Amino acid sequence: MTDTPPTLTCANHPTVETGLRCKSCEKPICPKCAVLTPTGYRCKECVRGHQRMFETAEWYDYPLAMAVAGILSFLGSLIIGRLGFLALFVAPIAGVIIGEAVRLVLRRRRARRLFQLTAAAAAVGSLIPILLLLSSLLMGASFMGILFSLLWQSYYTAMVTSTVYYRLGGIQIK
Numbered sequence: 001m002t003d004t005p006p007t008l009t010c011a012n013h014p015t016v017e018t019g020l021r022c023k024s025c026e027k028p029i030c031p032k033c034a035v036l037t038p039t040g041y042r043c044k045e046c047v048r049g050h051q052r053m054f055e056t057a058e059w060y061d062y063p064l065a066m067a068v069a070g071i072l073s074f075l076g077s078l079i080i081g082r083l084g085f086l087a088l089f090v091a092p093i094a095g096v097i098i099g100e101a102v103r104l105v106l107r108r109r110r111a112r113r114l115f116q117l118t119a120a121a122a123a124v125g126s127l128i129p130i131l132l133l134l135s136s137l138l139m140g141a142s143f144m145g146i147l148f149s150l151l152w153q154s155y156y157t158a159m160v161t162s163t164v165y166y167r168l169g170g171i172q173i174k
């Protein structure tokens with residue numbers, strides 16, 4: 001009896017022999033219990049733990065990330081106003097810079113809700129020149145006079161908001 005090679009049995013199904021081990025916790029798992037992840041087979045418990053890791057943001061990450069995104073987006077919106085059609089090229093870059101700055105602040109902490117709020121903060125930060133432009137209408141500025149400025153600023157808002165969101169969301173794919 002002792003000359004048979006030691007066989008593993010699944011940690012969840014003691015009667016099922018298996019050659020698989022979870023890549024994270026090393027416990028033997030049968031094919032039914034194994035979950036294929038990009039880095040190998042894992043047990044369901046480890047996969048669940050891994051998913052929980054995706055929501056690691058602390059409470060202070062929210063005001064911090066939103067402040068960084070809002071302020072940088074506001075500063076960018078001031079610059080965009082002076083660029084004219086160059087805004088087409090600069091707005092996506094601004095979005096990347098803001099996204100990277102937020103990532104720097106967050107290190108590797110993350111939460112889906114946090115990314116949404118941060119993108120929203122970037123949107124709000126970029127709206128001030130638009131509001132100023134619209135209020136200049138009330139003061140008698142002609143609509144044609146501000147049309148292009150309005151166009152570039154709106155483009156900037158759309159670009160920055162979406163780029164920041166997808167930039168941050170990209171953390172989750174890793």
Ligand SMILES: [Zn+2]
Binds near residue numbers: 022044047
């Ligand atoms: Zn495991």
Ligand SMILES: [Zn+2]
Binds near residue numbers: 013030
């Ligand atoms: Zn099993």
